[in-house]
Amino acid sequence: MRFEGILSAWNPDAGYGTIQALRGGEEIFVGLAAFPTDGDGPRLDETFSFEIVSARDGRKQAVNLIRLPRSQPAAALRGASAAARARTRQAQRKRRLGLAAGAVVVVLLLLGGVRLWQPVAAELPARMSR
Secondary structure (H helix, E strand, O other), X not given: OEEEEEEEEXXXXXXXXXXEEOOOOXXXXXXXXXXXXXXXXXXXXXXXXXXXXXXXXXXXXXXXXXXXXXXXXXHHHHHHHHHHHHHHHHHHHHHHHHHHHHHHHHHHHHHHHXXXXXXXXXXXXXXXXX
């Protein structure tokens, strides 16, 4: 049996997300392998037709996705999609903060290494001339 729903959350780094069925109910897990191989990647708020199977862990999982023509989502789904977008933005902010902190640590380590290396490099010509 096929269902229709909207991609409500997507984590591009991990390759999975959730679909909110148009007729309501819980969000359903979907992995990258379930999407059509037409060259277009998953996009939030995109409408799909899909089948539901039980995964090995017992959770419901969407499979055999087919893209549907764009249509205006129901009001309830727009609210759910807005919440999913907010979660995605928050995760992206955390990821950027982590990358920035990592970059600062790398720069500090490089500066410390250069500072330690310079006195040693300055002493080398003096030692060689003896």
